[in-house]
Amino acid sequence: MNLIEARGLQRDFVVPRPTTFGRARVQTALEPTDLDIVAGSSVGIIGESGSGKSTLVRLLLGLDRPTAGTVAVDGRTVDAGASARTLHWLRRLTGLVFQDPYASLDPRMTAGQIVGEPLWALDVAGDRRARVLEVLSQVGLEPEMADRYPHEFSGGQRQRIALARAIVHRPRILVGDEPLSALDVTVRAQILELLVELRRTADLTLILVSHDIGVVQNLCDTVVVMKDGAIVERGATASVLRDPRHDYTRALLAAVPVIPAPPA
């Protein structure tokens, strides 16, 4: 069953005039796009910088309004016509993690407040404090860390906090926009493992924007390749990576640094 269905989804931005006498320009960040995301699947979105990846996911989540086209999530329209009530419902359904674990955490709130905030904001029933501690432990943080502030954590721990916040309300869809790229290699591997574990235990649909094909290979059953605001290739990750159809996908794969095997 399709959890998300986008039809003819398009987004234009008006780029302001460079000078008083220059002309405003319309830039199409997303060409009319159709996309189906099956419930329980894991979709990787790859493509060079500026290809429209973030624009696409923002539209899918009702965080931005399309210039044209429609998005339905679980059969409900979430694009331009969506009511406040539908958008609230969509917030409950989704969790979001972004690239920069520092910018996305309010420095004046404790980790526990940050992680628990969606429970209050979305009016989720149950023992909220207990849920916060549970989810902190799930991402590998100690309960006493709930009372500390973001600056007291390392970058990797902050990204764990961001992840805990994204899953605390038990979303059915988890969206990561480059959630791993600000992290060093070891921390990245740990968070990647966490995401694999979450997928296994929580019946999540995962949408992951990444420059890192290795991450997509590990985590995603389907891959979507974007270029210049359009999807140029899509399919099962294994087959797309084994036998890329589009020149651009080939180039992207060729650009992946190959780590030499250690000497025997």
Ligand SMILES: Nc1ncnc2c1ncn2[C@@H]1O[C@H](COP(=O)(O)OP(=O)(O)OP(=O)(O)O)[C@@H](O)[C@H]1O
């Ligand atoms: N708010 C905006 N106003 C004007 N142009 C925008 C806006 N947001 C995005 N764009 C333009 O739309 C295009 C697609 O941007 P988008 O952020 O979706 O790319 P991306 O694939 O996520 O890139 P990156 O990998 O660098 O994050 C780019 O050319 C960008 O400059």
Ligand SMILES: [Mg+2]
């Ligand atoms: Mg982006």
